[in-house]
């Protein structure tokens with residue numbers, strides 16, 4: 001099997017006595033867009049600083065492009081572009097001139113500035129001072145700076161943070177374009193799955209210093225399928241509950257006449273409906289849903305209770 005572009009083995013990091021990362025085994029395949037998710041303070045930025053050699057691991061190892069980072073830091077990092085939090089920009093200079101400053105430092109050809117401006121779609125605003133840019137434009141300029149040296153791997157810390165919906169959409173399109181048209185492997189962090197779920201192909205979910213999940217988005221979606229439910233509107237919730245509990249279902253009351261019942265699939269929802277009708281309960285509405293990816297993410301990180309119960313909940317009072 002091909003070696004991942006980034007892999008860490010039992011990566012651990014402590015700030016003083018506080019263990020922030022505990023034995024992280026990241027696997028980021030070449031050519032993917034990997035979303036590194038976790039609530040605020042989970043250790044995402046710390047991980048990114050370790051991947052960029054800005055911090056030294058307390059223990060464990062990091063490999064990029066098949067080489068040990070600690071042994072070949074400079075040649076490895078020449079192949080990486082990065083944006084950590086908000087980019088450092090000269091606000092009185094134009095976007096173009098910010099790129100020119102960096103271009104000279106890197107010794108890159110002049111024509112690369114036009115290329116990166118085009119990639120991040122900033123040509124129309126290239127000669128305006130950065131102080132007049134929106135946050136989304138600043139983020140795109142930050143990515144243009146990271147792209148100047150034409151790196152194979154982009155590491156972006158919360159690139160959608162603080163952006164409005166149109167800024168998020170532009171960033172999503174830019175990242176897909178960079179991946180599909182320009183062949184970049186992208187590792188990006190976020191604390192909101194909803195902001196990146198349409199962009200990424202792979203996901204790692206960090207929780208309390210460890211990976212709660214790592215795999216493709218399809219694999220994460222599989223987890224959602226195991227937790228479907230129906231919301232049923234009935235005339236007599238008490239009777240409905242008794243019938244369903246007798247038949248082995250788990251039931252949760254939602255509203256005055258609405259109950260939520262965990263099911264495996266749509267067929268089971270139909271059987272449940274039949275059970276109720278045969279038992280004399282009038283069903284006036286029935287909606288089938290699966291758990292959203294966000295629900296799975298939140299349940300994995302304990303940030304909110306899962307919407308769907310997988311066991312029989314506390315007895316419900318219908319008084």
Ligand SMILES: Nc1ncnc2c1ncn2[C@@H]1O[C@H](COP(=O)(O)OP(=O)(O)OP(=O)(O)O)[C@@H](O)[C@H]1O
Pocket residue numbers: 015020038039040041042043044045046047191
């Ligand atoms: N220099 C430091 N010294 C001590 N503790 C630190 C330092 N930097 C970060 N931390 C702590 O390490 C933990 C992880 O921080 P980190 O910035 O990596 O989290 P994060 O997942 O990137 O969060 P956010 O989404 O809020 O940026 C936090 O509890 C933070 O308070």
